[in-house]
Amino acid sequence: MANIQYVTKEGLDKLRAELEQLESIERPKISQQIAEARDKGDLSENAEYDAAKEAQGLLEMRISKLKDQVANARVIDPTMLDSSKVSILSKVKIKNQANGMEMTYTLVPETEADLSKGKISVNTPIAKGLLGKKLGETAEIDLPNGTKMTFEILDIKID
Structure with a gap:
Protein backbone atom coordinates (compact mmCIF):
# COMPACT_ATOMS: atom_id res chain seq x y z
CA MET A 1 0.00 0.00 0.00
CA ALA A 2 1.22 3.47 -0.87
CA ASN A 3 2.48 5.64 1.95
CA ILE A 4 0.70 8.91 1.11
CA GLN A 5 2.66 11.97 2.13
CA TYR A 6 1.08 15.41 2.27
CA VAL A 7 3.24 18.27 1.05
CA THR A 8 2.95 21.88 0.02
CA LYS A 9 3.43 22.83 -3.62
CA GLU A 10 6.84 24.29 -2.71
CA GLY A 11 7.77 21.07 -0.92
CA LEU A 12 6.88 18.96 -3.96
CA ASP A 13 8.83 21.30 -6.25
CA LYS A 14 11.85 20.94 -3.95
CA LEU A 15 11.61 17.12 -4.02
CA ARG A 16 11.36 17.13 -7.82
CA ALA A 17 14.33 19.49 -8.17
CA GLU A 18 16.49 17.29 -5.93
CA LEU A 19 15.48 14.18 -7.87
CA GLU A 20 16.29 15.88 -11.18
CA GLN A 21 19.68 17.01 -9.88
CA LEU A 22 20.58 13.53 -8.61
CA GLU A 23 19.50 11.79 -11.82
CA SER A 24 20.96 14.25 -14.33
CA ILE A 25 24.15 15.40 -12.57
CA GLU A 26 25.18 13.11 -9.71
CA ARG A 27 24.39 9.76 -11.39
CA PRO A 28 26.59 10.45 -14.48
CA LYS A 29 29.35 11.79 -12.20
CA ILE A 30 29.46 8.54 -10.20
CA SER A 31 29.32 6.45 -13.38
CA GLN A 32 32.36 8.37 -14.61
CA GLN A 33 34.20 7.74 -11.31
CA ILE A 34 33.48 4.00 -11.59
CA ALA A 35 34.74 3.94 -15.18
CA GLU A 36 37.94 5.77 -14.22
CA ALA A 37 38.56 3.45 -11.27
CA ARG A 38 37.90 0.38 -13.46
CA ASP A 39 40.53 1.61 -15.94
CA LYS A 40 43.17 1.55 -13.19
CA GLY A 41 43.37 -2.23 -13.23
CA ASP A 42 42.76 -4.96 -10.66
CA LEU A 43 39.32 -4.38 -9.13
CA SER A 44 39.92 -6.70 -6.16
CA GLU A 45 42.37 -4.25 -4.59
CA ASN A 46 40.97 -1.00 -5.96
CA ALA A 47 39.75 1.23 -3.11
CA GLU A 48 38.60 3.96 -5.51
CA TYR A 49 36.37 1.47 -7.33
CA ASP A 50 34.89 0.16 -4.06
CA ALA A 51 34.20 3.71 -2.83
CA ALA A 52 32.59 4.72 -6.13
CA LYS A 53 30.39 1.59 -6.15
CA GLU A 54 29.31 2.29 -2.56
CA ALA A 55 28.52 5.91 -3.44
CA GLN A 56 26.52 4.66 -6.42
CA GLY A 57 24.50 2.35 -4.18
CA LEU A 58 23.73 5.17 -1.74
CA LEU A 59 22.78 7.50 -4.60
CA GLU A 60 20.44 4.92 -6.14
CA MET A 61 18.78 4.39 -2.74
CA ARG A 62 18.23 8.16 -2.39
CA ILE A 63 16.85 8.40 -5.94
CA SER A 64 14.49 5.50 -5.28
CA LYS A 65 13.27 7.10 -2.03
CA LEU A 66 12.69 10.45 -3.74
CA LYS A 67 10.79 8.80 -6.61
CA ASP A 68 8.59 7.06 -4.06
CA GLN A 69 7.98 10.33 -2.18
CA VAL A 70 7.08 12.21 -5.37
CA ALA A 71 4.79 9.40 -6.57
CA ASN A 72 2.93 9.29 -3.25
CA ALA A 73 2.84 13.05 -2.62
CA ARG A 74 -0.49 14.80 -2.28
CA VAL A 75 -0.39 18.60 -2.45
CA ILE A 76 -2.30 20.40 0.29
CA ASP A 77 -4.58 23.16 -0.97
Whole structure:
Protein backbone atom coordinates (compact mmCIF):
# COMPACT_ATOMS: atom_id res chain seq x y z
CA MET A 1 0.00 0.00 0.00
CA ALA A 2 1.22 3.47 -0.87
CA ASN A 3 2.48 5.64 1.95
CA ILE A 4 0.70 8.91 1.11
CA GLN A 5 2.66 11.97 2.13
CA TYR A 6 1.08 15.41 2.27
CA VAL A 7 3.24 18.27 1.05
CA THR A 8 2.95 21.88 0.02
CA LYS A 9 3.43 22.83 -3.62
CA GLU A 10 6.84 24.29 -2.71
CA GLY A 11 7.77 21.07 -0.92
CA LEU A 12 6.88 18.96 -3.96
CA ASP A 13 8.83 21.30 -6.25
CA LYS A 14 11.85 20.94 -3.95
CA LEU A 15 11.61 17.12 -4.02
CA ARG A 16 11.36 17.13 -7.82
CA ALA A 17 14.33 19.49 -8.17
CA GLU A 18 16.49 17.29 -5.93
CA LEU A 19 15.48 14.18 -7.87
CA GLU A 20 16.29 15.88 -11.18
CA GLN A 21 19.68 17.01 -9.88
CA LEU A 22 20.58 13.53 -8.61
CA GLU A 23 19.50 11.79 -11.82
CA SER A 24 20.96 14.25 -14.33
CA ILE A 25 24.15 15.40 -12.57
CA GLU A 26 25.18 13.11 -9.71
CA ARG A 27 24.39 9.76 -11.39
CA PRO A 28 26.59 10.45 -14.48
CA LYS A 29 29.35 11.79 -12.20
CA ILE A 30 29.46 8.54 -10.20
CA SER A 31 29.32 6.45 -13.38
CA GLN A 32 32.36 8.37 -14.61
CA GLN A 33 34.20 7.74 -11.31
CA ILE A 34 33.48 4.00 -11.59
CA ALA A 35 34.74 3.94 -15.18
CA GLU A 36 37.94 5.77 -14.22
CA ALA A 37 38.56 3.45 -11.27
CA ARG A 38 37.90 0.38 -13.46
CA ASP A 39 40.53 1.61 -15.94
CA LYS A 40 43.17 1.55 -13.19
CA GLY A 41 43.37 -2.23 -13.23
CA ASP A 42 42.76 -4.96 -10.66
CA LEU A 43 39.32 -4.38 -9.13
CA SER A 44 39.92 -6.70 -6.16
CA GLU A 45 42.37 -4.25 -4.59
CA ASN A 46 40.97 -1.00 -5.96
CA ALA A 47 39.75 1.23 -3.11
CA GLU A 48 38.60 3.96 -5.51
CA TYR A 49 36.37 1.47 -7.33
CA ASP A 50 34.89 0.16 -4.06
CA ALA A 51 34.20 3.71 -2.83
CA ALA A 52 32.59 4.72 -6.13
CA LYS A 53 30.39 1.59 -6.15
CA GLU A 54 29.31 2.29 -2.56
CA ALA A 55 28.52 5.91 -3.44
CA GLN A 56 26.52 4.66 -6.42
CA GLY A 57 24.50 2.35 -4.18
CA LEU A 58 23.73 5.17 -1.74
CA LEU A 59 22.78 7.50 -4.60
CA GLU A 60 20.44 4.92 -6.14
CA MET A 61 18.78 4.39 -2.74
CA ARG A 62 18.23 8.16 -2.39
CA ILE A 63 16.85 8.40 -5.94
CA SER A 64 14.49 5.50 -5.28
CA LYS A 65 13.27 7.10 -2.03
CA LEU A 66 12.69 10.45 -3.74
CA LYS A 67 10.79 8.80 -6.61
CA ASP A 68 8.59 7.06 -4.06
CA GLN A 69 7.98 10.33 -2.18
CA VAL A 70 7.08 12.21 -5.37
CA ALA A 71 4.79 9.40 -6.57
CA ASN A 72 2.93 9.29 -3.25
CA ALA A 73 2.84 13.05 -2.62
CA ARG A 74 -0.49 14.80 -2.28
CA VAL A 75 -0.39 18.60 -2.45
CA ILE A 76 -2.30 20.40 0.29
CA ASP A 77 -4.58 23.16 -0.97
CA PRO A 78 -4.45 25.97 1.64
CA THR A 79 -7.74 27.41 0.37
CA MET A 80 -9.56 24.25 1.48
CA LEU A 81 -8.36 24.48 5.09
CA ASP A 82 -10.47 25.81 7.98
CA SER A 83 -8.69 28.84 9.45
CA SER A 84 -10.89 28.88 12.57
CA LYS A 85 -8.90 26.04 14.11
CA VAL A 86 -5.30 24.87 14.06
CA SER A 87 -4.50 22.53 11.18
CA ILE A 88 -1.62 21.72 8.86
CA LEU A 89 -0.23 24.93 7.24
CA SER A 90 -1.63 27.04 10.10
CA LYS A 91 0.59 29.82 11.39
CA VAL A 92 -0.12 29.74 15.12
CA LYS A 93 0.88 32.30 17.73
CA ILE A 94 0.95 30.67 21.16
CA LYS A 95 1.72 31.82 24.67
CA ASN A 96 3.46 29.56 27.17
CA GLN A 97 1.33 29.78 30.34
CA ALA A 98 4.28 28.95 32.60
CA ASN A 99 6.61 31.79 31.59
CA GLY A 100 4.45 34.09 29.41
CA MET A 101 6.72 33.65 26.39
CA GLU A 102 5.03 34.04 23.00
CA MET A 103 6.05 31.99 19.97
CA THR A 104 4.82 31.68 16.41
CA TYR A 105 5.03 28.41 14.49
CA THR A 106 3.79 27.22 11.13
CA LEU A 107 2.68 23.58 11.16
CA VAL A 108 4.04 21.85 8.07
CA PRO A 109 4.50 18.31 6.73
CA GLU A 110 7.43 16.48 8.31
CA THR A 111 9.63 16.79 5.22
CA GLU A 112 9.35 20.60 5.27
CA ALA A 113 10.07 21.25 8.96
CA ASP A 114 12.72 23.90 9.63
CA LEU A 115 12.81 25.26 13.17
CA SER A 116 15.09 28.15 12.16
CA LYS A 117 12.22 29.40 9.96
CA GLY A 118 9.56 28.70 12.58
CA LYS A 119 8.22 25.65 10.72
CA ILE A 120 7.51 22.61 12.89
CA SER A 121 6.33 19.20 11.80
CA VAL A 122 2.71 18.30 12.48
CA ASN A 123 4.13 15.11 14.01
CA THR A 124 5.86 16.90 16.91
CA PRO A 125 4.24 16.71 20.36
CA ILE A 126 3.58 20.47 20.42
CA ALA A 127 1.93 20.46 16.98
CA LYS A 128 -0.15 17.39 17.82
CA GLY A 129 -1.37 19.12 20.96
CA LEU A 130 -2.33 22.26 19.03
CA LEU A 131 -4.16 20.56 16.15
CA GLY A 132 -7.90 21.19 16.24
CA LYS A 133 -7.71 23.96 18.86
CA LYS A 134 -9.46 27.29 18.27
CA LEU A 135 -8.51 30.87 19.05
CA GLY A 136 -8.41 31.51 22.81
CA GLU A 137 -8.34 27.82 23.75
CA THR A 138 -5.52 26.30 25.77
CA ALA A 139 -3.61 23.16 24.88
CA GLU A 140 -2.04 20.95 27.52
CA ILE A 141 0.82 19.07 25.95
CA ASP A 142 2.73 16.15 27.43
CA LEU A 143 6.32 16.32 26.25
CA PRO A 144 8.50 13.21 25.76
CA ASN A 145 10.60 14.12 28.83
CA GLY A 146 7.50 13.75 31.00
CA THR A 147 6.78 17.43 31.62
CA LYS A 148 3.46 19.04 30.81
CA MET A 149 3.22 22.43 29.11
CA THR A 150 0.18 24.62 28.63
CA PHE A 151 -0.15 26.99 25.69
CA GLU A 152 -2.85 29.53 24.89
CA ILE A 153 -3.76 30.03 21.23
CA LEU A 154 -3.37 33.77 20.51
CA ASP A 155 -3.72 33.80 16.71
CA ILE A 156 -4.34 31.41 13.83
CA LYS A 157 -3.64 32.24 10.17
CA ILE A 158 -3.29 30.23 7.00
CA ASP A 159 -0.86 31.86 4.58
